[in-house]
Amino acid sequence: MTTQPAKRITDIGPPHYDQMLHPVIKENYGKWKYHETLKPGVLCHVSETGQKIYSVRAGSPRLLSIDTIRWYADLADKYCKGYLRFTSRNNVEFLLDDPKLIDPLIAELNQNGFPVGGTNNAISNIVHTQGWVHCHSSATDASGIVKSVMDELHPYFISEKLPAKCRVALACCLNMCGAVHCSDIAILGIHRRPPKPKHDILGKTCEIPTVVASCPTGAIRPATVDGKQSVEIVEAQCMYCANCYTVCPSLPMNDPLNDGISIWVGGKVSNARSAPAFSKLAIPFIPNNPPRWPEVVEAVKNIVEVWAKHARKFERIGEWIDRIGWKRFFELTGIEFTKHHIDDFKHAGLTYHTSAHLRF
Amino acid sequence: MADTKYETPMLDELESGPWPSFIKELKKVAPRKPMVQDLLGQLEQSYEEGQGHWKHGGIVGVMGYGGGVIGRYSDLADKFTNCAHFHTIRVNQPAGWFYTSKALRTICDIWERHGSGLTNMHGSTGDIVLLGTTTSELEPTFAELTANGFDLGGSGSDMRTPSCCVGKARCEWACYDTMALTYDLTQSFQDALHRPAFPYKFKIKSAGCPNDCVASIARADLSIIGTWRDDIRVDQEGVKAYEKAGLNIERDVCGRCPARCMEYSGKLMIDNRACVHCMHCINAMPKALRPGVDTGATILIGSKAPIVQGALLSSVLVPFMKIEPPYQELKDLIEKMWEWRDENGKSRERIGELIQRMGMRNFLPAVGLEPNPDMVFHPRANPYVFYDEYFVAEEEGEAQA
Amino acid sequence: MAKPTIDEIANAMFDMVSQYDGKKNLKAGDLTKAMIAQYGEGNCTKDECKQAIRILMDSGRCVYSYFGGSFISLPKTEGSAPQ
Numbered sequence: 001m002t003t004q005p006a007k008r009i010t011d012i013g014p015p016h017y018d019q020m021l022h023p024v025i026k027e028n029y030g031k032w033k034y035h036e037t038l039k040p041g042v043l044c045h046v047s048e049t050g051q052k053i054y055s056v057r058a059g060s061p062r063l064l065s066i067d068t069i070r071w072y073a074d075l076a077d078k079y080c081k082g083y084l085r086f087t088s089r090n091n092v093e094f095l096l097d098d099p100k101l102i103d104p105l106i107a108e109l110n111q112n113g114f115p116v117g118g119t120n121n122a123i124s125n126i127v128h129t130q131g132w133v134h135c136h137s138s139a140t141d142a143s144g145i146v147k148s149v150m151d152e153l154h155p156y157f158i159s160e161k162l163p164a165k166c167r168v169a170l171a172c173c174l175n176m177c178g179a180v181h182c183s184d185i186a187i188l189g190i191h192r193r194p195p196k197p198k199h200d201i202l203g204k205t206c207e208i209p210t211v212v213a214s215c216p217t218g219a220i221r222p223a224t225v226d227g228k229q230s231v232e233i234v235e236a237q238c239m240y241c242a243n244c245y246t247v248c249p250s251l252p253m254n255d256p257l258n259d260g261i262s263i264w265v266g267g268k269v270s271n272a273r274s275a276p277a278f279s280k281l282a283i284p285f286i287p288n289n290p291p292r293w294p295e296v297v298e299a300v301k302n303i304v305e306v307w308a309k310h311a312r313k314f315e316r317i318g319e320w321i322d323r324i325g326w327k328r329f330f331e332l333t334g335i336e337f338t339k340h341h342i343d344d345f346k347h348a349g350l351t352y353h354t355s356a357h358l359r360f
Numbered sequence: 361m362a363d364t365k366y367e368t369p370m371l372d373e374l375e376s377g378p379w380p381s382f383i384k385e386l387k388k389v390a391p392r393k394p395m396v397q398d399l400l401g402q403l404e405q406s407y408e409e410g411q412g413h414w415k416h417g418g419i420v421g422v423m424g425y426g427g428g429v430i431g432r433y434s435d436l437a438d439k440f441t442n443c444a445h446f447h448t449i450r451v452n453q454p455a456g457w458f459y460t461s462k463a464l465r466t467i468c469d470i471w472e473r474h475g476s477g478l479t480n481m482h483g484s485t486g487d488i489v490l491l492g493t494t495t496s497e498l499e500p501t502f503a504e505l506t507a508n509g510f511d512l513g514g515s516g517s518d519m520r521t522p523s524c525c526v527g528k529a530r531c532e533w534a535c536y537d538t539m540a541l542t543y544d545l546t547q548s549f550q551d552a553l554h555r556p557a558f559p560y561k562f563k564i565k566s567a568g569c570p571n572d573c574v575a576s577i578a579r580a581d582l583s584i585i586g587t588w589r590d591d592i593r594v595d596q597e598g599v600k601a602y603e604k605a606g607l608n609i610e611r612d613v614c615g616r617c618p619a620r621c622m623e624y625s626g627k628l629m630i631d632n633r634a635c636v637h638c639m640h641c642i643n644a645m646p647k648a649l650r651p652g653v654d655t656g657a658t659i660l661i662g663s664k665a666p667i668v669q670g671a672l673l674s675s676v677l678v679p680f681m682k683i684e685p686p687y688q689e690l691k692d693l694i695e696k697m698w699e700w701r702d703e704n705g706k707s708r709e710r711i712g713e714l715i716q717r718m719g720m721r722n723f724l725p726a727v728g729l730e731p732n733p734d735m736v737f738h739p740r741a742n743p744y745v746f747y748d749e750y751f752v753a754e755e756e757g758e759a760q761a
Numbered sequence: 762m763a764k765p766t767i768d769e770i771a772n773a774m775f776d777m778v779s780q781y782d783g784k785k786n787l788k789a790g791d792l793t794k795a796m797i798a799q800y801g802e803g804n805c806t807k808d809e810c811k812q813a814i815r816i817l818m819d820s821g822r823c824v825y826s827y828f829g830g831s832f833i834s835l836p837k838t839e840g841s842a843p844q
Binding site: 008009010011012013014015016017019020021025029030032033034035036045053055059060061062063064065066067068069070072073074076077082083084085086087088090092095113114115127129130131132133134135136137138141143144147148150151154157171174175176177178180181182210213214216241242243246247249254255256259269270271272273274275276278288290291292313314345346347 | 370371373374377378379380381382383385386388389399403406407409410411412413414415416423424425432446448452453454455456457458459460461462463464465467468471472477478479480481482483484491492503506507509510511525526528529530531532534537539543546547550551554570571572573574575576577578579585608612616617618637638639640643644646647650665666667668669670671673706707708
Binding site: 420423425427557558559 | 790793821825829830837
């Protein structure tokens with residue numbers, strides 16, 4: 001090692017994507033004409049020039065060791081001239097110009113426990129957050145639930161037998177690092193108990209006016225507790241969003257007795273057919289039950305299977321529910337409708353049913 | 361179990377089953393990474409107790425940067441000393457998440473030397489996430505990354521790492537070059553990305569068509585969604601081939617068109633002036649239908665997750681804009697909205713919330729745009745309206761003077 | 762008022778950060794608005810403030826910090842780390 005410090009390099013941005021593109025992609029950039037699905041997880045894109053690129057999509061746990069990434073690189077060298085990519089749902093895609101290599105690649109992926117699929121009317125990978133592996137505000141784990149749910153939904157990843165796409169996502173708290181709020185099925189970690197102020201240190205660690213202002217429901221007031229500057233929580237007004245905890249670590253929210261999972265359905269981001277939509281509450285609370293969260297797995301599977309049985313071709317979960325109505329959704333899935341399903345935050349009245357259009 | 365320090369019976373249950381196991385991933389590196397051994401120990405304790413054990417705070421960047429590093433500390437540091445520090449480094453991904461095997465190995469080798477060996481490919485915003493290192497390794501990691509052509513991504517109150525769909529690299533529906541735009545914006549706004557100067561974060565996502573594979577309408581303050589304004593290109597023979605293959609075109613394509621702008625009786629007839637550009641018919645028959653050739657993007661503004669004032673989807677700002685280098689119209693618009701937000705925004709307030717608080721009537725003039733019916737589902741239904749001026753009768757004016 | 766140099770703006774910003782240390786977290790925007798108010802709009806621009814902040818950061822006199830948003834602070838011994 002040299003003792004002379006190297007010149008500091010900053011603000012260079014990412015490498016140009018041009019360096020990362022398969023020659024067939026580079027040559028046909030912007031010239032793609034159509035694509036077809038050869039089998040679940042295998043796409044063939046055809047260019048105006050007649051050239052073809054084959055994509056083989058494999059599921060991934062998202063939390064990857066560098067050992068696995070190096071193995072991906074080896075596979076890319078062996079089958080893809082060294083080129084690959086990742087998808088917006090954390091899958092890996094191998095890019096081949098030789099169709100004869102598709103089946104050997106799939107065989108090698110499967111042998112090592114990496115399923116191929118996730119295209120079209122499949123359930124693709126669950127977009128998710130960090131959970132107990134890395135996050136400070138999580139009300140539940142992320143990777144463990146995703147693993148458990150995907151073990152159960154695996155047959156739907158490797159096939160395309162569903163009526164439409166079904167996007168499942170998980171966020172371990174309301175910060176929602178991921179498009180959980182617009183997913184066909186959203187698994188959302190929630191807190192259910194107001195924060196417990198650490199009065200002895202709060203005044204020293206946090207700006208009290210900022211903490212008070214952070215609350216969207218006005219549930220935090222300045223207070224002097226045992227002679228120390230702190231805050232009090234108007235518990236009846238707290239909706240457990242944890243925004244105060246993000247600005248002030250002396251307001252912890254974690255509480256194993258009360259933290260858990262809620263399930264939301266019917267959202268989407270694509271504009272295809274119906275407009276993009278938020279997911280709506282299906283199941284207000286399921287306790288955390290590690291390591292495999294069987295109640296969550298069962299709830300998700302039930303929703304998928306009831307939808308798959310009743311939906312028409314191309315109907316995503318939200319579109320299916322729009323047609324049959326929410327009452328029928330709760331009947332068919334056997335999920336109980338409770339007071340928690342009726343909104344009571346801002347603009348709640350916009351969700352009340354202001355018509356006599358009812359089904360009996 | 362000889363390879364790990366702690367018994368992890370609960371985590372071990374997550375090694376079986378057909379889906380790839382993240383616990384197996386942890387255990388692959390654990391034998392040579394004491395940090396990951398302790399991570400397994402702490403995670404097992406979280407599973408036993410039903411709660412996480414991480415604290416945030418402190419470190420946010422390398423020297424000179426205010427973004428790209430997430431400081432993370434264990435609250436069980438006395439017990440799990442090797443993961444007392446477990447910081448994340450966000451590395452700006454190549455547009456479209458394309459890699460060569462060589463580039464991936466470079467990242468792996470750097471992370472072998474300086475971190476836990478654990479990653480996310482990729483994080484929710486799009487970055488390569490290098491998961492778990494100590495404070496003292498941050499600068500050496502950064503030096504090696506930049507020496508190899510990589511740079512950090514965003515975090516905190518900055519422009520977050522822009523991301524995009526695969527675009528023209530491998531999709532026939534891309535209505536503009538998402539990867540070229542994303543690369544250009546990322547390079548043009550390096551300072552905004554690395555040195556947080558905003559009231560709060562700002563995310564940009566570019567999707568090549570209304571299918572929006574990067575969820576830009578739900579996850580980006582600025583959503584750039586490709587579209588076209590001429591006619592859908594139709595290959596009638598191709599349509600017939602889909603019918604022959606068993607697709608019920610009248611029921612499942614025309615019947616599902618939200619604008620009801622198409623009919624089929626041996627020939628597909630589309631009223632393109634009525635088309636809302638949803639993509640359904642094109643998705644259903646990709647070999648027969650294609651977007652038009654007069655392409656560009658719809659610019660939408662304001663989406664975000666629930667914190668603080670509730671979740672928002674992005675809404676239309678510019679119905680159609682040509683997206684071509686040097687992208688000056690778009691960059692000017694972005695800079696104007698940043699300026700308005702810097703002037704008026706509060707801490708932790710996203711631009712969508714700010715627009716709701718101050719009204720489109722304040723936002724639109726600030727960014728130089730005229731009101732347009734495409735911006736709303738319908739005109740207001742409530743009669744409480746702000747008017748900027750009112751007339752004063754002459755005698756009233758004189759009396760005041 | 763005379764037009765300040767970038768270094769003078771940086772020094773004034775540093776004084777402000779020091780003065781508020783432990784009392785109020787300041788954002789880049791807070792410093793910028795304060796400097797423009799102090800020196801007058803004609804004498805101090807947003808861009809000059811940006812350069813001044815960069816001088817503070819690149820020299821290590823100040824660091825960025827995060828409390829639910831990004832702030833400009835004095836360098837600290839590591840916040841949550843064990844001593």
